[in-house]
Amino acid sequence: MNGVNEIRSTFLDYFKRNSHTIVPSAPLVPRNDPTLMFVNAGMVPFKTVFTGAEKRPYTRAASAQKCVRAGGKHNDLDNVGYTARHNTFFEMLGNFSFGDYFKEEAIKLAWELITKEFKLGKERLLVTVYHTDDEAFELWKKIAGFSDRRIIRIATNDNFWQMGDTGPCGPSSEIF
Numbered sequence: 001m002n003g004v005n006e007i008r009s010t011f012l013d014y015f016k017r018n019s020h021t022i023v024p025s026a027p028l029v030p031r032n033d034p035t036l037m038f039v040n041a042g043m044v045p046f047k048t049v050f051t052g053a054e055k056r057p058y059t060r061a062a063s064a065q066k067c068v069r070a071g072g073k074h075n076d077l078d079n080v081g082y083t084a085r086h087n088t089f090f091e092m093l094g095n096f097s098f099g100d101y102f103k104e105e106a107i108k109l110a111w112e113l114i115t116k117e118f119k120l121g122k123e124r125l126l127v128t129v130y131h132t133d134d135e136a137f138e139l140w141k142k143i144a145g146f147s148d149r150r151i152i153r154i155a156t157n158d159n160f161w162q163m164g165d166t167g168p169c170g171p172s173s174e175i176f
Contacts (some may be wrong), residue, residue, distance in 0.1 A: 001118065007093075007118075008091070008093065010117050010118065011062070011064070011093045011113070011117075012063075012093075014112075014113050014117050015060075015062035015095050016062070018060075018109060020060040020061055020062040020096075021058040021060060021061050021062070022061075022062055022063070023045065023062070023063045024063070025063060025064060025065050025066045026039055026044065026045035026065065027039070028067075030044060030045075035164070038067070038069075039065060039066065039067050039068065040067055040068060040069050041067060041092060042065040042067065042092035042093070042094030043094065043096065044065070044067075045063070045065065046096055046098075049098050050098075050167070050168045051168065056098065058098075059099060060095070060096070060098070060100050060101070061098070062093075062094065062095045063093075063094055064091050064092075064093050065092050065093075065094060066090075066091055067089070067090055067091070067092050068088055068089050069088055069090075095109065103135060103136055103139055103173075104139055104143075107143050107144075108143055110175060111143055111175075114175055122144065125150075126150045126151070126152060127144070127150065127151050127174065127176070128153075128154050128158070128173060128174045128176065129151060129153055129154070129173045130155075130159040130160055130171030130173075131153040131154060131155035132171070133153075133171040133173070136171065136173045137151055137153070140173070159171060159173065160172060
């Protein structure tokens, strides 16, 4: 990969080939959402879909969402300048399913993207799962062929996704 533009286009093209609707980045200041000052995650433009308040004409989406984190649950402001990975403004690449697929296909899509599209060697990778998510643990063994030692169980919010104190939430998994 030669840079961020190629990473972005490879990501979006891959998910488009896998039946996802490509949704343009929403504005940084959310429309009709008094709960946020800025869009702070890629899923924000889909909050109403996740809560069931809105139905869209597609069940799969992918986006390159511009985000600002300067407060709230994901407040990176205190870490800006102290680490190379904490920023206030960034672009979050995301793929989303609205009742169309769940863990197995999400893991297959992620694994293929990382190993075939981005050509990262399996031997360089490991994954994390939420500590009680035995289903994801077994799926990573099946799909990626990982041994138990290449799958790390994490018992903190680092591997648990949620929109807020109430609402849609659940265990997540990450590839490193």
